[in-house]
Amino acid sequence: MSDVIQLLPDAIANQIAAGEVVQRPASVVKELLENAIDASSDHICVIVKDAGKGLIQVKDNGTGMSETDARMSFARHATSKIRRAEDIYAIHTLGFRGEALASIAAVAQVEMVTRTHNQEFGTCLSIEGSSFKDSEPVAAEIGTSISVKNLFFNVPARRTFLKSNAVEMRHIMDEFFRVALARPDISFEFYQNDTLTYNLAKGKLSRRIAELLGDSYRKQILSCQEETPSLKIYGYIGMPEHAKRTRGEQFFFINSRFIKNSYLNHAVMSAYEAMLPEDSFPFYALFIEIDPAEIDVNVHPTKTEIKLADERTVYAIIRAAVKRALGTNLVTPSLDEQRNEENHFSVLSRVSRGGSHTYQDDNDNSQKAFKQHLALKKADTSQWESMYHQPQDSSYFNFDHGTEEKKESENALTFQSAANRMPSGASLFHDPAHGSSEQPFQIHQNYIMIQVKSGMMIIDQQAAHERILYEHYSLALERRTPGHRSGISQQTLFPQTLLLNPSDLVLVQELREEINALGFDFTIFGQNTIVINGVPTDIKGGNEKEIFEGLIEQYKSYQSDLSSNKRESVARSIARRMAVKRGQKLNPAEMSTLIDRLFGCLHSDYAPDGRKTYYILELDQISGFFK
Known part of the structure; x- marks a missing residue:
């Protein structure tokens, strides 16, 4: 048998490597921005056209490169950061593996113009699909400009x-946002299709947050700082009352590198404990400075996933820092631009005296206190329910969107669409298959029981209502005409202003037709702000912002977890957010209406996510329990 293993040509090897590093245009933006930062730049300009498919250009005023270094930078695994294996565990820069430029050049047409401070002329290189096309001296400013055209051509x-x-x-805005937030000491410009979107001056972290997220954040965030012999934490956290229904404004940076870590995120969320409404997410931008030897950033090509040598200690310190910041600052102004940055971070400076034990003990005590609070909260809930008792003749459902303090009647929704009603005389209570005239009742405010001819039916109230709403809104989306609003909307008495992060605003613009088809009427108003002028007729006034934010958050969740189309994801998202929740009390009229509408659905057996909506205990089964 002849030999079959052979070395891949460099061009093919580079394309394979590019598949890991360059996943989409946003990957190119991230890598070029990190290179510009590593070049000691204090001003960076980003130009994007056709969402990065046509052009991505990043210009900086950093150190620049000689002609030899410029050519070497496009070779695979060529780097100035590592000389020996030990250097991998002492990395202070963002890029170090020498993969970025080689991978980008393998799948795009790239032009680099660079010049150092001691050169009279710069160097211009042209590369296409890993092949050098041209190299010549040019007049250029100090620094480097890289243009990436026709990505994946x-x-x-x-x-x-x-x-x-x-x-x-x-995705591009997300990457730019993270880099700009991580480095307030660098000024940034961002152009989208020749339009200046961001012009960020270098300054304090508090100012950068306000520039990126809006001036309203000046009064919504609290400074947070903690320093121990092993690490330092500083940054800002959001006040609990300003938490949003959508994720996307939670940022961790380790040694100025943005990271994703669900374990550390849990540390922050647990520090808020019972301060947040259900399904709410506070803002935070926390920076951790730690010895590079204690972390491994070489886990994934994108370097957003890292490993910590002692995660439990870091968890405990973060949790303690956030809890202390919340307790210390909630009664005082959070930001004052007249004070210097040192005063911003002078809230606390506790030094651990016993390694991680001090924080671990504090963590354990907090867990006990949290459990006690949950018990008290559960007891208080019953009192709220007795205060807001509903009339027995109501014909609507009540919906709890995470704010238990509101009266249930304020969140009530009525469904007038014929799509969600049973034909006259077709009620479940007169169905010959199950015929019964008995009134339904709840079990633990989670399930609805109703006697039927063949036995006893048990209905999951949340799953059933999700099925009703899903079919209702799917029909509305199916009937929509592109470019025209098809959903029935009721105008709000007082339009609601909603501030979104840049990526969520782009998502809302992408889903505009679908959102309009549901009955929402909104306009873009200023930077990262929308005004909600109308809502679906099913929604009672007062919680428009919560519903809208919940819709966007749920859509993002389905978009990442499911392979469903846009219309299905939107319908499932609004149904999930507006459905009656577990633990919510329904009166007999509401339960009867829910049952009637469930069996008016095309697919009444299952919720949109595949959960069963009901089961029937046959008489024979029930009898068997007692034999």
């Missing part, structure tokens, strides 16, 4: 799998 299959411009632009 030589890999058409990869280009086909890119999402719409709105989706790709949202």
